[in-house]
Amino acid sequence: xxxxxxxxxxxxxxxxxxxxxxxxxxxxxxxxxxxxxxxxxxxxxxxxxxxxxxxxxxxxxxxxxxxxxxxxxxxxxxxxxxxxxxxxxxxxxxxxxxxxxxxxxxxxxxxxxxxxxxxxxxxxxxxxxxxxxxxxxxxxxxxxxxxxxxxxxxxxxxxxxxxxxxxxxxxxxxxxxxxxxxxxxxxxxxxxxxxxxxxxxxxxxxxxxxxxxxxxxxxxxxxxxxxxxxxxxxxxxxxxxxxxxxxxxxxxxxxxxxxxxxxxxxxxxxxxxxxxxxxxxxxxxxxxxxxxxxxxxxxxxxxxxxxxxxxxxxxxxxxxxxxxxxxxxxxxxxxxxxxxxxxxxxxxxxxxxxxxxxxxxxxxxxxxxxxxxxxxxxxxxxxxxxxxxxxxxxxxxxxxxxxxxxxxxxxxxxxxxxxxxxxxxxxxxxxxxxxxxxxxxxxxxxxxxxxxxxxxxxxxxxxxxxxxxxxxxxxxxxxxxxxxxxxxxxxxxxxxxxxxxxxxxxxxxxxxxxxxxxxxxxxxxxxxxxxxxxxxxxxxxxxxxxxxxxxxxxxxxxxxxxxxxxxxxxxxxxxxxxxxxxxxxxxxxxxxxxxxxxxxxxxxxxxxxxxxxxxxxxxxxxxxxxxxxxxxxxxxxxxxx
Amino acid sequence: xxxxxxxxxxxxxxxxxxxxxxxxxxxxxxxxxxxxxxxxxxxxxxxxxxxxxxxxxxxxxxxxxxxxxxxxxxxxxxxxxxxxxxxxxxxxxxxxxxxxxxxxxxxxxxxxxxxxxxxxxxxxxxxxxxxxxxxxxxxxxxxxxxxxxxxxxxxxxxxxxxxxxxxxxxxxxx
Numbered sequence: 048x049x050x051x052x053x054x055x056x057x058x059x060x061x062x063x064x065x066x067x068x069x070x071x072x073x074x075x076x077x078x079x080x081x082x083x084x085x086x087x088x089x090x091x092x093x094x095x096x097x098x099x100x101x102x103x104x105x106x107x108x109x110x111x112x113x114x115x116x117x118x119x120x121x122x123x124x125x126x127x128x129x130x131x132x133x134x135x136x137x138x139x140x141x142x143x144x145x146x147x148x149x150x151x152x153x154x155x156x157x158x159x160x161x162x163x164x165x166x167x168x169x170x171x172x173x174x175x176x177x178x179x180x181x182x183x184x185x186x187x188x189x190x191x192x193x194x195x196x197x198x199x200x201x202x203x204x205x206x207x208x209x210x211x212x213x214x215x216x217x218x219x220x221x222x223x224x225x226x227x228x229x230x231x232x233x234x235x236x237x238x239x240x241x242x243x244x245x246x247x248x249x250x251x252x253x254x255x256x257x258x259x260x261x262x263x264x265x266x267x268x269x270x271x272x273x274x275x276x277x278x279x280x281x282x283x284x285x286x287x288x289x290x291x292x293x294x295x296x297x298x299x300x301x302x303x304x305x306x307x308x309x310x311x312x313x314x315x316x317x318x319x320x321x322x323x324x325x326x327x328x329x330x331x332x333x334x335x336x337x338x339x340x341x342x343x344x345x346x347x348x349x350x351x352x353x354x355x356x357x358x359x360x361x362x363x364x365x366x367x368x369x370x371x372x373x374x375x376x377x378x379x380x381x382x383x384x385x386x387x388x389x390x391x392x393x394x395x396x397x398x399x400x401x402x403x404x405x406x407x408x409x410x411x412x413x414x415x416x417x418x419x420x421x422x423x424x425x426x427x428x429x430x431x432x433x434x435x436x437x438x439x440x441x442x443x444x445x446x447x448x449x450x451x452x453x454x455x456x457x458x459x460x461x462x463x464x465x466x467x468x469x470x471x472x473x474x475x476x477x478x479x480x481x482x483x484x485x486x487x488x489x490x491x492x493x494x495x496x497x498x499x500x501x502x503x504x505x506x507x508x509x510x511x512x513x514x515x516x517x518x519x520x521x522x523x524x525x526x527x528x529x530x531x532x533x534x535x536x537x538x539x540x541x542x543x544x545x546x547x548x549x550x551x552x553x554x555x556x557x558x559x560x561x562x563x564x565x566x567x568x569x570x571x572x573x574x575x576x577x578x579x580x581x582x583x584x585x586x587x588x589x590x591x592x593x594x595x596x597x598x599x600x601x602x603x604x605x606x607x608x609x610x611x612x613x614x615x616x617x618x619x620x621x622x623x624x625x626x627x628x629x630x631x632x633x634x635x636x637x638x639x640x641x642x643x644x645x646x647x648x649x650x651x652x653x654x655x656x657x658x659x660x661x662x663x664x665x666x667x668x669x670x671x672x673x674x675x676x677x678x679x680x681x682x683x684x685x686x687x688x
Numbered sequence: 689x690x691x692x693x694x695x696x697x698x699x700x701x702x703x704x705x706x707x708x709x710x711x712x713x714x715x716x717x718x719x720x721x722x723x724x725x726x727x728x729x730x731x732x733x734x735x736x737x738x739x740x741x742x743x744x745x746x747x748x749x750x751x752x753x754x755x756x757x758x759x760x761x762x763x764x765x766x767x768x769x770x771x772x773x774x775x776x777x778x779x780x781x782x783x784x785x786x787x788x789x790x791x792x793x794x795x796x797x798x799x800x801x802x803x804x805x806x807x808x809x810x811x812x813x814x815x816x817x818x819x820x821x822x823x824x825x826x827x828x829x830x831x832x833x834x835x836x837x838x839x840x841x842x843x844x845x846x847x848x849x850x851x852x853x854x855x856x857x858x859x860x861x862x
Binding site for chain 1: 692693695696699700703757759760761787791792795798799823824842
């Protein structure tokens, strides 16, 4: 019964989405405003149906309704409540439901928050958003229905994948999806702008908060994902250049480029086509990411063969969406009029350079991600290009990016003199170079040149915007807020960079077998192994290690790394225990039991690991401040006029 | 303004390539090394830094040389099969640990089982270049005379393995 209601609601929202596309399209073609000035209503109706359908599925999880196949595959009576809610998006079908629900939330937000948009423009935006929704809903209804019944219903479900049973994993997918889907708004605005042949600074001002919001969510999503990997995988690593991670990193890189390009369009009324193209690319990569992760293509292209319906649908949908939007771009772009030019040495040029670095970085990640898939698709075998590739190709792209970041924010729009910029930055450059050489030399004596370069550039990236904030402190609030948002975002990159470099170059690791009361020294710490005892969780049993941590012979804390064995899964899951301070992490995970009272233990000492998370948090905060500044500025303009 | 068509054209090209690629009947990349003696090398083993194994030590009996690394996701999938054949058949398998971290690799073998008689530790990937390794996993079949008879790029499975054994037998009869 529940499955039937859910399915009908799902079909109803597909119908509403269709109307949301068709009615205004007819209206726009015939130039009859009565067909498109009510378009908001269809978006609201679609949202209500979708929301109810999603709730029906959630309810099925909460009530352990194993007569629904998807519930039986992804839940279990002993699953804790919060994981039952999260289990809704634990599999392919449900995660697509979440995707569409989030798309509906974004669409609603556009309807509610962009009151000032003309009916015609809004209609165009909603047609695009509706069309994407139709595609996804059709995909769900025809190939991935989450409401398929299972008769007779089993007494017990199969349980949620234990890897996903972690608080971080609960918020990670919705955050990531908010980011992915958020770029759909920028995409829709770009297509609507191209159709209207108008991508002026007013357009950019409207689209900017949407781009920023999507980027903020994506940043949070990626950060949480890395945090999860760090805590859960037990290797002390946080980024593995796994295709799933790359799928979120590519839209992030292009989204970052887009944020900056939108600023140029807003301020200077140029780069309009470039901004529109970036929005299209960012969304295309988001779509690719969603499908790569969700289609099973990543595990093996042969998933296509096992499930040809899904595979072909995805290919057609992707090529249609991306192809059509690029075609619209091709036809309309030359009609967009660009006013005003800029000198070779200007902030515009520098932003363009960084845009290109970001795009090339995204492209190399794409290549590294797709190359193994293409090789596999051509039946040439399976291979991984692995971290060596990514580390080698990305370092030369990221380091100059850092260099230009601070130069760009210290250079005037339109035209500037290199000498003036040099004078503005020479003090910071001097501090960065001296501290960037002295610091690693004093503490770590590194052999690698790249450590010095990265440290100098990171400090440079942090100090540059800080200097501007100080200079703006007496100016008006809006300018100060802008400077503060730039500081957080840019300094975040620098801090993150420090975290990455120091935690990877100077981490210590020990993998050993320990028995009761045995000591081991690592960095400034002394770790004493006590024992491993058995603990019971709601749907797992845990082998929990007890290890005492000493520093200078003083007891600091006790860490409890775990090996969890979930009832319905055979593979044990690792839960690392971390003693985290600002300047270093002590990370312990359990290996294998060897003999009685003897356990394999992995201990890592990771300097500056917290900087990584702080850096990501800074970028996130920078994005939030920037959004609020846009809103405040808009209010002010409305008040004065 | 033709330049605005460039993104569309690139994308269309990509789609056409992918679509046609899916229906191609591709053949395995031929390796220049097939039918030739194995390249000369000397490497330390994964388990013992001080123990060196050279190409001469390997000749005498037919063996498989499997290129693997802990950073390679497909290798993990393949590993089960290797452990399986190591158990049920007499064939010697050598591992060539490719651009990897020694501790991680040892941990991996401890957790997943060790199908290799010996694993060579090629952290810089120099020896792998001589062997013409594209990526991991890759598997070479070498006969008793030390001549490379077969090379497989990608996951090893039952079908490929049987095929390899057949080749070995045919060569022996010749």
